[in-house]
Structure formats: C-alpha cells, structure tokens
Amino acid sequence: MGTLNNEILLQQFTAQFGERVKFVGEPYGLVTVETDRNQIIDVLTFLKNDAQLQFVYLTDITAIHYPEQENSIGVIYHLHSLVHNVRIRLKVFLPEGDVRIPTASVLWNGANWMERETYDFFGVDFEGHPNLVRILNVDDMTVFPMRKEYPLEDPNRVDKKDFYFGR
Amino acid sequence: MSDVQIVNAPPGVEGSGFFATSLDKAIGLARSHSLWPLPFATSCCGIEFMATMGSHYDLSRFGAERLSFSPRQADLLMVMGTISKKMAPVLRQVYLQMAEPRWVMAVGACASSGGIFDTYSVLQGIDEVIPVDVYVPGCPPRPEAIIDGFMNIQKLVQTESLRRRESPEYQKLLAQYGIQ
Numbered sequence: 001m002g003t004l005n006n007e008i009l010l011q012q013f014t015a016q017f018g019e020r021v022k023f024v025g026e027p028y029g030l031v032t033v034e035t036d037r038n039q040i041i042d043v044l045t046f047l048k049n050d051a052q053l054q055f056v057y058l059t060d061i062t063a064i065h066y067p068e069q070e071n072s073i074g075v076i077y078h079l080h081s082l083v084h085n086v087r088i089r090l091k092v093f094l095p096e097g098d099v100r101i102p103t104a105s106v107l108w109n110g111a112n113w114m115e116r117e118t119y120d121f122f123g124v125d126f127e128g129h130p131n132l133v134r135i136l137n138v139d140d141m142t143v144f145p146m147r148k149e150y151p152l153e154d155p156n157r158v159d160k161k162d163f164y165f166g167r
Numbered sequence: 168m169s170d171v172q173i174v175n176a177p178p179g180v181e182g183s184g185f186f187a188t189s190l191d192k193a194i195g196l197a198r199s200h201s202l203w204p205l206p207f208a209t210s211c212c213g214i215e216f217m218a219t220m221g222s223h224y225d226l227s228r229f230g231a232e233r234l235s236f237s238p239r240q241a242d243l244l245m246v247m248g249t250i251s252k253k254m255a256p257v258l259r260q261v262y263l264q265m266a267e268p269r270w271v272m273a274v275g276a277c278a279s280s281g282g283i284f285d286t287y288s289v290l291q292g293i294d295e296v297i298p299v300d301v302y303v304p305g306c307p308p309r310p311e312a313i314i315d316g317f318m319n320i321q322k323l324v325q326t327e328s329l330r331r332r333e334s335p336e337y338q339k340l341l342a343q344y345g346i347q
Contacts, residue, residue, distance in 0.1 A: 136288075137252075137253070137288060138253050138288075141287075145287045145288070157285075159280070160280070160285060
C-alpha cells in the first residue's frame with residue numbers, strides 16, 4: 001500500500017467513475033468533486049470500501065444555499081482517509097423544489113445526526129433515513145432557518161431601535 | 168457599640184416594653200432578609216453571579232445563604248443568561264414548581280430582552296413565558312448590578328401585602344401567562 005496524494009486520488013476516481021463525477025477544484029489542497037443524487041451513494045461506497053483509498057471517516061455532512069443558482073441547495077460531504085491523512089469533499093446540488101437525496105446512514109451510523117441537523121437547518125430530505133426529525137431547533141418550527149430566504153432580522157420590530165437606548 | 172449593622176425595625180408604634188407593627192411588615196422584614204435564590208444560570212451572566220456569590224461581593228450578607236438548584240423552598244428565581252426557545256418550557260416548569268410567594272429577577276440583556284441574539288432560536292426576553300419582577304441591565308452586569316437588583320427585590324418583598332398573591336390583579340397577571 002503506497003502513499004496517497006491528490007493526483008493518485010483523482011486518477012483512481014476518474015478510472016472508476018469517468019464522466020459521472022465532475023472535478024471542481026482543489027482549494028487549499030482539498031479535492032472537491034461534484035456529482036448527482038443518483039451517484040452519491042455509489043461514490044461514497046467506493047471511497048469507503050476501496051482497499052487503497054480507505055476514506056473510512058465521515059467528517060461532516062452539511063448543506064449550503066446559493067439562492068442565485070438554478071440548483072440552489074448543495075449537500076456537502078467531507079471524507080477523511082485516516083490511513084493516508086487525505087481529505088476529499090463531495091458536493092451534490094439539488095433544485096429547491098425537490099430537495100431529496102438518499103441517506104448515507106446506510107454506510108456510516110454517524111451520518112444519522114449529521115443528516116438530521118442538515119434537515120433541521122436546510123430542509124434536505126434524506127430518503128431512507130431511520131428518524132428524520134429536527135435535532136437542534138424546537139420541534140414546532142415550520143421554517144428551515146439557514147436558507148437565505150428570510151431577512152436576518154425582523155424589519156417590523158421596534159423594541160430594539162437605537163433611540164430606546166440613547167444611541 | 169459594635170460596628171455590626173442590624174436591620175432597622177419597620178415603622179410601628181413603640182413604647183416602653185412593647186413594639187407594635189403590622190403583620191405584613193414583620194413578615195416582609197423576615198422574608199426580605201432570608202431570600203433563598205434559585206440560580207438559573209445558562210451563560211456569562213451566570214459566571215458573573217458566581218463572582219457575586221464569592222467572598223468579595225458575598226451575596227450571603229443579604230440572607231441569601233441557601234442557594235439551591237431545586238425549586239423546593241426557593242423564593243427568588245434568578246434567570247441569568249440566554250434562554251433559547253427550546254429552554255423556555257424548562258424555565259417555565261421550574262417557575263411553576265416554585266411555591267408562592269415567588270419573585271423573578273432577569274439578570275442581563277439576554278434574559279431581559281434576548282440581548283444581541285436577535286435570532287430565530289432565542290427567546291426575546293423571559294417575560295414572554297413567566298412574569299418578571301426586576302430586570303438587571305448590563306452585558307454582563309457587574310456583581311454590583313446584581314446586588315442592586317437583589318436589593319430592589321428586597322424592597323419589593325418588604326412592601327408586598329400579604330394579600331397580594333390572592334388579589335384579582337395578580338391572578339389576572341398569571342392568567343396572561345396561562346398559569347392556573
């Protein structure tokens with residue numbers, strides 16, 4: 001088993017998936033690839049189970065909202081190969097009206113809470129998740145607060161205007 | 168004479184060998200100098216309160232010697248720190264478990280108004296869920312400010328009528344919060 005660097009990682013990747021994943025860039029030395037929701041579980045399974053790569057550690061699952069993009073909500077996976085100390089980032093962008101993606105909890109139990117958090121804040125529906133309910137916010141909240149469709153502060157509030165505080 | 172300061176007697180009728188005052192005032196005097204706080208400290212204000220409890224500021228001088236983290240026998244709920252919307256039912260439950268008469272002090276900007284956290288997850292002031300007697304400003308308030316708030320509570324306790332808790336106004340206030 002030799003060492004692993006980003007070139008070898010990308011070679012392996014292209015050999016395995018070819019055109020089905022798109023290389024986006026290497027910001028700060030972190031390989032970033034984009035794929036779609038039909039491929040993502042295959043890609044994750046390959047990365048985790050491949051004898052050479054061994055990306056066994058799921059660092060994080062989160063999401064991001066770019067309202068100006070056509071596919072505005074991106075689900076982001078960070079994997080870490082503990083053996084080689086190499087990281088990789090995967091992105092899947094989804095249209096806002098149809099934010100569905102298969103769950104990664106079939107591969108990592110740790111994905112359970114990460115996906116619950118991502119659902120809580122971004123409203124991503126992880127299909128097949130064993131218990132997709134809010135984890136941090138109150139249960140009766142009806143919005144997904146990290147989406148950028150709401151103003152940061154309520155414009156109708158007057159009780160925190162400066163003149164009340166002599167400013 | 169020693170330097171020890173003792174609490175002045177309440178206003179009343181004094182004569183040789185006797186002193187007469189109203190029961191309200193006597194009870195108020197006793198209550199106000201043995202307030203037992205229940206500290207509900209969630210953030211930085213709680214640390215400031217710990218300094219208030221320490222030997223330098225020594226909240227125990229006011230008879231607040233028994234700090235308990237249980238509602239049993241507690242008179243004063245001191246809410247110190249950010250109360251998130253998820254914490255609000257817990258705070259309310261603690262308040263409901265306290266026996267009358269009970270007083271509430273909101274310490275610091277967060278407990279009083281949500282403070283700098285004008286956001287979806289933070290309760291914008293604990294007066295949305297429980298009635299509050301004294302608000303202490305500051306972010307965080309210095310121990311002197313907490314002591315000042317405590318002394319304001321003492322004034323309220325001293326002057327409170329024994330019938331206040333049964334009064335229709337008080338019942339109406341609690342009904343606003345959906346209590347009883």
